[in-house]
Amino acid sequence: MFKSFIQAEVTLCRKIFVRSLNTRSPWDIVTGVCVERLPVVTPPLNEMQKKFMALQSTLEIEKSMKSDHEIRHESDKIQAELLKKESADVDVDAVSKITAQDFEDASNEELAQFKFASIETDADKKGDKTSTERCLQRHLVLVTPIKLGSDTKTLLPQGLLKEGETLRQTAERIVKEQCGPELNVQFLSNAPCGFYKYKYPSEVNGKIGAKVFFYYANYKSGKLNKTKGNWLTRNELQDILPDRYSKSVKEFLIEETY
Amino acid sequence: MFNLSLLRQFSRLAICPATKIPISSRNITTTAAVQFKITDQLWAEPMKKKKKIDPAIVKAREERRRKKLEKQIRRLEKNARQLKPLDEMEVPLELLDNFSKRKRPQPKLSAEVIEARALLQKDWARYKKEEYMANVAQVDRIMGAQRRALEKLLEESEDLYNEAIMPDLQLIPYEVSGTVATPAIKDYATPDGEYIDVSKKWDN
Structure with a gap:
């Protein structure tokens, strides 16, 4: 009891002492x-990052499946060849529509027209x-x-x-x-x-x-x-x-x- | 009226004197209310007559109630087992059917290309390790700077130190929008797109 009282007193004294020091x-x-x-x-990529990014994207394409667009492009090619040979079983409806290549060109043109804000x-x-x-x-x-x-x-x-x-x-x-x-x-x-x-x-x-x-x-x-x-x-x-x-x-x- | 009184007269005459009517007898009691009689206590309402229903109808009614409950339980159980399907997670049948058609011809890689790729991947691992070490060192440095600042503050004033180590509640909720690949175009009017909500309703 007495001990704890003394201890409290000591800490109080120390606090007062420290405070008085502070003021001075x-x-x-x-x-x-x-x-x-x-x-x-984002900051520009350095050489290492650029190289690795190129590798990653080639790997990704190699491992991927063909997309709808690619399949459409292939079937367009086949149709065009059939048309050239003027064979009988050409599906006229399929040929007259827009080809995948046309679609790609139009998209690229639209992208070229879009202007990104300059970093500078x-x-x-x-x-x-x-x-x-x-x-x-x-x-x-x-x-x-x-x-x-x-x-x-x-x-x-x-x-x-x-x-x-x-x-x-x-x-x-x-x-x-x-x-x-x-x-x-x-x-x-x-x-x-x-x-x-x-x-x-x-x-x-x-x-x-x-x-x-x-x-x-x-x-x-x-x-x-x-x-x-x-x-x-x-x-x-x-x-x-x-x-x-x-x-x-x-x-x-x-x-x-x- | 006359008849009644006459009858009474007659009956009095007919009663033999030997059998005495208790009223006329003289009882010795301490209470005065001997002759009063209280009606029976019932403590409840008299039972109503029950309406009789055909037992067949009762049975049918019970049956219907049970069936209804059973049906509800069955429906709940069925729905508990049936999960809401995630369309996005299911591979469309169309794709599964044309699986072989969609396969990409694998390019023949020369030994040099394979070697170069492996080397690049090793280099990358080394690069990322260095980057990680630098990050850790940087975090250490920044934390060390803060610790030193706090120590100096404690030297100067304990009160200020105690205030400084309080958690900052204004930070929550913290929101930060990260770096982007290209800067935003000023006053850009986003072209309106079409929006069709095709999500299905999955109510019971």
């Missing part, structure tokens, strides 16, 4: 949000990085200009944790504040997916630096309307972000294989 933590807690647009179109979009042609309609086969990550002290850097959208907020709530607030309410994203977890720490050049309000906790979200719909943000591919991201920062961002992103 020399680090700012910052939430960064990695908004990623997933690829819209207008934004690609113009080199417009602010649109989500670019590089459809790649992952795109949103970066925005962030003011750090006196200079502005291009980073993932980020902001300070406010009193009484959870990190997830901060992340949602940041997206709303910095990207506008029209941008619709889906967060994938309550937990941060990455971490980054940096020191301020000089102490600010008794804080020596900031600890950035990254949250991951998928782009769903809408546009940026407040700040000028860019949607960047992996390579562009590596070029534009500071080295150490880029490393910690890359840590939690899916690697592209092409």
